[in-house]
Amino acid sequence: MRTYLLLTGAILFSFGQLRAQRACLSADYLNNQLQVDPSLAEEMSRIENFIQNHIAASANSRIEGVTIKIPVVVHILYHVPGENISDEAVYSQIDMLNKCFRRTHPDSAKTPAVFKPIAADCEIEFQLATSDPLRRRTTGIIHKYTPLTYWQADDMMKSSAQMGDDPWDSKSYLNIWVCNMRKIAGYSSLPGGPATKDGVVIDLNVFGTNTKPGYEMGKTAVHEVGHWLGLRHIWGDAECGDDLVADTPPQSDYSIGCPTGIHTSCNNGPNGDMYSNYMDYTSDACVNLFTEGQKTRMRAYFAAGGARNSLLTSTGLSAPLIEEAPLPEEAPRWLAPRIYPNPAGNELVLDVAYDIRWVGKVMIILNATGQRLMQFTISSKIQKINIAQLKPGLYFISSRKEDGSYIKQKFIKM
Ligand SMILES: [Zn+2]
Structure with a gap:
């Protein structure tokens, strides 16, 4: 409940102070899901056993050396024209995902020297879908007017019946919803949750590059997609908690802003907290690595029998079989009472x-x-x-x- 309490407290202060940390609700979202459906705990524990067994198995059985390509569909939900994020902003976000997951972003040079040896090229790439679930040609970007003015971490944006937009089959696509979340940067499902709720939600103010100061580089989506690929927060959502990854040091809490030097906690000296990890809350300019352990964990979900394995056989990036252009989204005729x-x-x-x-x-x-x-x-x-x-x-x-x-x-x- 850490982030929820923080958010509730922070609402009393200015919006600017709230933005001083990456307001990600993924951990609370998971807790809510577990309360709504207690059977989910069993399924997630089964998946965790699979992941740990896979990681423990010999390196030969892992899917090494294969670049994983993930088809992406972006659902942009807008209420006023200014919220209708441009396709260029979507391209900038996809580009940032690729640079961070492939460790080709110039910020990689800023990774503290002690952590450079374990900083990983995850060999995971993202590409806008070229075929929709019916194999029709698509840009992988949906622009949709919605009567709603703002959204909360309650999944309404994932349902057309609730004024949002239904996901494309989550076995074959990474669904990203971009909408006006106000006060929340984003949240993601973890592998194993309900298929109709699977995907990542990003506040339109931090989606793509050149957005909110502090979170203007599109790294909120990198963080949330990290969750979607099974990563937990670097502090394990508890004081010196476990993020289920061996090579990330334990750390007492999340980091904010742009720390420098060595911050020790939880007896993690001499190297200290890994505040430059994408799964911390540090500002965009100061996060720059996933570790080898995080890479292995994320890729394990793609192994045969893994919760993300079906994405490897998606036709989302195949040539379309149907050239019929989808009907253009009908613009709303009014935006007022x-x-x-x-x-x-x-x-x-x-x-x-x-x-x-x-x-x-x-x-x-x-x-x-x-x-x-x-x-x-x-x-x-x-x-x-x-x-x-x-x-x-x-x-x-x-x-x-x-x-x-x-x-x-x-x-x-x-
Ligand atoms: Zn998070």
């Missing part, structure tokens, strides 16, 4: 279908001098309001949500 008719007789219709989170909020009707004449709770996305009691004239209809968005519109009663 609508009231009609206007002028109105005895009945006014309020349509908030663009954002169903208005349902349940209190709406007031004011006259031109600001006097409150009516108050009611919005009970459905298209609601009829009886305004027979109002005299002819100009009125305002108004409401406000916790996220700061508000409705204020004029109407005339005939």
Whole structure:
């Protein structure tokens, strides 16, 4: 619960302070999943036994020397045009994933000398899908308007029925959802969770390069994809916890900002904490390695019988069999509440279908001098309001949500 408590506390402070650490909710997300489905613990422990046995087996039985290529589909969910991340931003993110997992990024030179001998080229690459699950040609990027204004770590973005976008078969694709997470940088499922919830979620403010200062290099996605490939936080989500990797030193807690020098904790001297590891919370400019142990762990999931093995036979990167271009996404026709008719007789219709989170909020009707004449709770996305009691004239209809968005519109009663 460490990150959750931190987040709750941090909300009391400024957004800037909150961003001083990589607000990743993956560990809490796993805890929630385990509470919802206790049988998941057994499945994850079976997978962990498989991974540990595979790592313990001779190096010859591992899939060494093979570059693993993972087909990726990016689901961009936007509510206002500014949230509709460009394809170029997606390319920059895929490029950063490849540079970090292949250890070709110039920041690799910054890895502390004591850890350089165990810094790994993971030989894992990412590529936007060229074929969708029906073998139709695709760019691997989906842009989709959503009526929702923001998202939480509750998987709603992974479901079209809940205003998000359904995943492509997670046995064949890495699904990445990019949406307005507010205050959360991202979260990921671990291998073995439900297939319909499998994938990585990234806040649009830290997706791709040139984004939020401190997390502007696209390394949040590197961290989250690390989780998706079975890595835990470097501090093991507990004081001197176990991250299930042998060559990462134990460390008392996460790191923030851009540490320098040697920080010892949990008797991990003389080299100290590995704060430059992608699985810490350090700023983007200061994380620069996965270790050989993390590489072996991630790649073990791809072995025969492993939880990510099916990706090796995905057709997501094959030539498409169907050239039919998918229909372009229909742009939303409105991004605001609508009231009609206007002028109105005895009945006014309020349509908030663009954002169903208005349902349940209190709406007031004011006259031109600001006097409150009516108050009611919005009970459905298209609601009829009886305004027979109002005299002819100009009125305002108004409401406000916790996220700061508000409705204020004029109407005339005939
Ligand atoms: Zn994390």
